[in-house]
Amino acid sequence: MEPQLLQDWMGTQRWFAGKGRQWHVAGVEQLAELRGGPAPVRLLVVRADYDDGSTEAYQLAVSMRPEPNDALGHVLIGEVDEDGTRYFVYDGFHDKEATALLLRGLKEGGTVGGVEFHPLSGGEGVPETASSNVLSGEQSNTSLVFGGTAIYKAFRKLAPGLNPDIEIHEALLEVGAEEIARPLAHVTGRWEQAPGEVVEGNLGMMQEFLSGASLGWDAAQVSVRDLFAEGDLHADEVGGDFASESFRLGEATARVHLALAEALGTTTLSGDALRTLATAMQHRLEAAAADVPALEAHVESLSKKYDALAERDEPVVVQRIHGDYHLGQVMRTAYGWKLLDFEGEPAKPLAERRLPDSVIRDVAGMLRSFDYAARFQLMDRARDGQLEYRADEWAERNRSAFCDGYAAAGGRDPRDDGDLICAYEADKAVYELIYEARNRPGWVRIPLGAIERLSEAEHA
Template identity: 45%
Template sequence: MTQLEELLATWIPQQRWFAGKGLPVDTVTVEEQHVIIPGVPGLRALVVAVGQGGVADRYQVLLGLRRAGTLGSDLRHASIGSCELALEGSGGTVVRDVYDGAHDPELTGLLLQRLAEDGSGRAVRFRRLPGVAIRRGLRSLVLTGEQSNTSLVFDEEYILKLFRRLWPGHNPDLEVTAALAGSPFVARPYGWIEADLADPHTGDQVPTTLAMLQEYLRSATDGWVLAATSVRDLYGSPEIAPADAGGDFAGEAERLGSATAAVHRDLARALPTDVLSPAALAAMAGAMAGRLHRAVREVDALAPYASALRAAFDAFARLDAPLPVQRVHGDYHLGQVVRTDGGWVLLDFEGEPAVPVAERQRLSSPLRDVAGMLRSFDYAARHQLIGHPRAPELAGTARAWAQRNREAFSVGYAYGGGIDPEKHQTVLRAFEYDKAVYEVLYEARHRPSWLRIPLDSIAALAG
């Protein structure tokens, strides 16, 4: 390893966006080092391969450079260390302080300027969508809540999302958001940054999205926060029915359902659609059954429900009606939507960052997204009961809140022109079970105290 790679081997596993937590890091290799801003202070885009258990995942590191010993107090929290780096345009090296450049507004402001200019470098390219203008000279601030990516807000006008986990190809978030440009239900896209990345299978250089710039929604409130507040208010007066509580969320759930249907309609118009053949349907059901099999082997508590889950997947495989498929969100839940002054807006069409781009681009039934949101209502209702001294007493209230909002969302979705979930229960049940199985595995591995949430939901669905 070089000195830089040694520093990264210590720093990367500590970052929120690192997907390999809990596993030892075997190798760290800087595959690409693109100079975006030469000199000092300087900025480079690194593609770093992290090997774990025989598998290498690629990550983007936006590397800031300063002269050794000159890193200011405002950037020390982003420090990676000091090491020798090659000088641009010469064969020599020099010691530099290196740090996470996303936290340096002096440098990130130049990213915004390059996007405004729609400039194309040899390696890193800055693209602006046609017909948009981008203001320059704005100061950035890194948001602190994200897990898998890093977002910079420029003076509450733009948000630049840096994709940390890299897969060759155009990121679905950019692809889908650009296709929906002009919709009131998505944040307006402005541009993106890309570079070529080698396909690990073919070796071909593939244009790959490093970051995307969108409108920042100043008045937005996270959907999960709104739902959790509604639940908390209800738990304060559990003798009141959810419909009579002051913080009733059902109206918002219905409006969210209508917004979701509108986005699905727009996606079907803008991007490819298809109808699954019986063989493709059987393959999808088989994949669901395979995930269940693996989950049962790992989580004993799931075994009592395995036969009911398999029956749902088998019924899905035997559908006698065509199943229309299209591009969907792919990772839809209350944390992926925000309520603004103008209504609901859907975010983060990236899908699951741990899955290759080609898989995230596969067509699916829009009921997959519906199922994800229905599961999210269950989580919003039940997660506050973990460790709650009155959990047994409030369990019925949690179920009532979740059911009311599940029904309201489904009504809104059908009213908004989507597939009526009530008339397609076989498909919806299979997707919801499949999502719950995923949740069981996730909670067993990462949050064992939350395992009862998906297990209780499966028990209720199977009952």
């Protein structure tokens, strides 16, 4: 496959993380060729080398068709000549005939070239045959829904080692956790990370598709919209009050944390380890203040929060957590809340995403998400003191309900760890501030408002 052809196409894809940097395709490796349909499907690993010396590996599935296919015109990669035959090359994850071959491997298992298919429970739950549809809107991966019963996530940016989304889902399955979509299969590949260096990592995973479920963010937005539509009712008086759902989400979160502790164990941080954690937070704060002058007024007070964490006498219990937890990572089903996507923060290296951390990081992430959900619909409006008051009320009501639910199921109220939750929430808000300043300057007031509130908190 011609490197320039793939480079031109990859640079336009949402999942490609190297936009804005100088790079080139340094290698194209074929892991496997799946046959049985009208055209072969090749699973490739493309190595992207950057001018700064870093390297990334990306997964491509390409279907090689001897004739053009109008239905796939929107995912045409290009045309190539091989052995006297002209091929039209398409993104195979969008080719239903190509994904049928992928589905067969997920169902039957086995090895093809450098790719191994691992169905769980003998392939139970993996459809025999089903047409696939690609979900839109994903940033870092490509997900295919098969027949409305199973979903396959193809990891685009690859890393050697066990992907935490697979590891955690299968660990939770082993201990009987009910707050997840059941994992059904995963795929492993071996590729050359550098000349002479062969590594192994995960290419994708399949799990139960939660048909008819509502994304937590969408459900929260309906509640906020109902509140804003009322003239003078409080958050607890509106028919769309979300607090009971937030309570149940807190319960589900605590149960998953307990299950992860059972499945993968716990350890503790104290002394130097806590100081290292606090120092990392302090460095992020100082870097953010250099970029966002409005943060400077709060650096001293937030630094005291981090100092309190560094000087904490009581060890902090750490374990495997979700790592990127917010209302977009949970779904409300007829059977309760389900947690999604345990891959962790995509920008972090895989090894870092697999490190144990405090469950309070997940709690803080969800508390910040409630804050965003309350204010999202105000961003395109003129300032309105009454609506902002109602947004504050909604956020605090649901943050409190979430913590109440977490305490009820987890046996400990996260608010009892005041210094810890304050430090983690501040760290998250600082991260949000930098993101908004660089991408949506008009939204800076959301994390900045949280930072102001946290600066005044009496935890430190």
